[in-house]
Amino acid sequence: MKKLKIGVLALQGAVSEHIEALERTMKKLGLKGKVLAVRKTEDLNEISGLVIPGGESTTINRLMLETKISEKIIELAGQGLPILATCAGAILLAKEGDEQIKKTGTILLGLLEMKILRNAFGRQVNSFETEIKIPELGKRPFRAVFIRAPAVEKVWGETKVWAKYKNKIIGAKKGNVLALTFHPELTSDLRIHEYFIKMAVDFPR
Amino acid sequence: MKITKKIVETKGTERLKRGFTKMQKGGVIMDVINAEQAKIAERAGAVAVMALERVPADIRAAGGVARMADPQKVVEIMETVTIPVMAKCRIGHFAEAQVLEALGVDMVDESEVLTPADEESHIDKKKFVVPFVCGARNLGEALRRIQEGAAMLRTKGEPGTGNIVEAVRHMKLVTREISALKKMSESQLRKKAKEYRVGFKLVKETKKLGRLPVVNFAAGGIATPADAALMMLMGADGIFVGSGIFKSASPEKYAKAIVEATLHYDNPKLVAEVSKGLGQAMPGLDIKKLPKDQLMQIRST
Numbered sequence: 001m002k003k004l005k006i007g008v009l010a011l012q013g014a015v016s017e018h019i020e021a022l023e024r025t026m027k028k029l030g031l032k033g034k035v036l037a038v039r040k041t042e043d044l045n046e047i048s049g050l051v052i053p054g055g056e057s058t059t060i061n062r063l064m065l066e067t068k069i070s071e072k073i074i075e076l077a078g079q080g081l082p083i084l085a086t087c088a089g090a091i092l093l094a095k096e097g098d099e100q101i102k103k104t105g106t107i108l109l110g111l112l113e114m115k116i117l118r119n120a121f122g123r124q125v126n127s128f129e130t131e132i133k134i135p136e137l138g139k140r141p142f143r144a145v146f147i148r149a150p151a152v153e154k155v156w157g158e159t160k161v162w163a164k165y166k167n168k169i170i171g172a173k174k175g176n177v178l179a180l181t182f183h184p185e186l187t188s189d190l191r192i193h194e195y196f197i198k199m200a201v202d203f204p205r
Numbered sequence: 206m207k208i209t210k211k212i213v214e215t216k217g218t219e220r221l222k223r224g225f226t227k228m229q230k231g232g233v234i235m236d237v238i239n240a241e242q243a244k245i246a247e248r249a250g251a252v253a254v255m256a257l258e259r260v261p262a263d264i265r266a267a268g269g270v271a272r273m274a275d276p277q278k279v280v281e282i283m284e285t286v287t288i289p290v291m292a293k294c295r296i297g298h299f300a301e302a303q304v305l306e307a308l309g310v311d312m313v314d315e316s317e318v319l320t321p322a323d324e325e326s327h328i329d330k331k332k333f334v335v336p337f338v339c340g341a342r343n344l345g346e347a348l349r350r351i352q353e354g355a356a357m358l359r360t361k362g363e364p365g366t367g368n369i370v371e372a373v374r375h376m377k378l379v380t381r382e383i384s385a386l387k388k389m390s391e392s393q394l395r396k397k398a399k400e401y402r403v404g405f406k407l408v409k410e411t412k413k414l415g416r417l418p419v420v421n422f423a424a425g426g427i428a429t430p431a432d433a434a435l436m437m438l439m440g441a442d443g444i445f446v447g448s449g450i451f452k453s454a455s456p457e458k459y460a461k462a463i464v465e466a467t468l469h470y471d472n473p474k475l476v477a478e479v480s481k482g483l484g485q486a487m488p489g490l491d492i493k494k495l496p497k498d499q500l501m502q503i504r505s506t
Contacts, residue, residue, distance in 0.1 A: 148225070
């Protein structure tokens with residue numbers, strides 16, 4: 001069996017948490033392979049899946065542009081590379097942003113047809129965790145951790161709602177690209193990483 | 206009758222506090238004294254700003270009692286930038302911390318840069334929803350702060366000096382002390398826990414992890430991109446820059462360069478590239494020549 005290589009964009013943010021979650025998931029699924037920290041455009045060449053982690057979207061965005069890594073991500077996404085983006089990562093995948101995003105001059109990658117709202121639940125003192133239901137993951141609730149989290153105001157085109165909490169969209173998906181506004185890497189529940197790795201296994205490399 | 210399960214949202218958990226600090230990893234947190242500086246920091250790619258009345262170099266020069274910043278200033282900064290805003294309170298001054306939490310700051314730094322309010326004990330940080338960061342010079346201090354509820358640590362260094370020597374000392378010491386833990390037996394660990402005045406569980410967890418159980422940044426004396434790279438190479442999770450940016454000849458340039466050096470810390474060519482033509486760094490101080498009563502790092506252990 002060929003070795004699976006998954007990348008985690010390692011410009012800034014919760015990188016090691018995703019790496020650990022992916023490694024645990026691979027082990028659980030009995031898959032051979034490794035998880036790489038992606039910091040240069042060349043690192044993207046051999047991977048079958050990319051995680052864009054949470055962090056500060058303004059910082060990650062600036063470093064993405066500086067390292068010119070964003071162009072390559074857009075290109076690979078077009079070729080079907082599975083992408084999982086969480087929190088700040090989800091912001092960067094959107095086509096449209098709110099006032100905060102415009103004000104900071106953030107340049108979005110535009111991979112998902114959605115409008116995203118930054119800090120939609122408030123500041124850190126309003127950060128919360130709760131149980132949510134995600135149809136794709138079955139009946140058992142998922143512990144979702146929201147940290148200064150964004151929310152999706154609307155989706156259109158081929159982008160579909162993947163998860164909702166109360167009246168807010170907190171997950172959106174279009175084909176190979178999945179964006180979540182919460183942090184699956186901060187819990188021990190591996191179902192979302194498992195879902196993503198199964199997408200990556202199917203990506204031809 | 207239809208039974209609807211009430212949705213429970215939990216706030217202020219250890220996971221949320223530590224989770225917030227994990228989002229800051231690999232980033233630079235910059236001291237700012239007004240909205241204009243905060244904007245410069247955000248544009249340069251800072252992951253957060255620390256709002257304070259004066260940068261440490263000016264606090265040092267002014268002497269007297271240094272306190273929490275004017276809430277008006279903190280609010281102005283919060284309204285100006287979209288990144289997290291942190292603010293400092295005096296060690297042990299839980300009323301200042303409550304004020305900062307009420308303002309809605311994203312993190313409180315219980316900081317030795319300000320004049321301590323309580324020389325016996327630190328704030329009981331577990332009582333708060335807002336996460337705290339604290340300084341530490343050694344593993345004992347670090348673990349005591351975690352035990353009190355700190356979600357993040359930083360080296361103390363010697364603030365406002367532009368001199369990296371103390372931050373290096375503190376980072377090395379913590380690393381060395383954790384290495385020593387790794388070789389210890391159960392009974393030796395129990396003795397250490399007693400010596401450090403912390404729970405055995407925390408010492409054992411630290412041994413198992415081989416690192417501090419919370420995010421650990423470098424702070425106190427970082428003045429150049431190479432200083433930031435040095436601390437990252439020594440194992441820091443990120444960087445606090447106090448006076449290093451706004452006491453330099455060109456704050457915009459320094460801010461951007463330190464952000465990039467923090468990302469590319471293990472690539473000397475890139476650190477060299479971003480370090481070119483920045484102009485004068487902040488003025489530095491020889492710590493050996495400072496009178497002992499002017500050292501901030503020895504405040505409250």
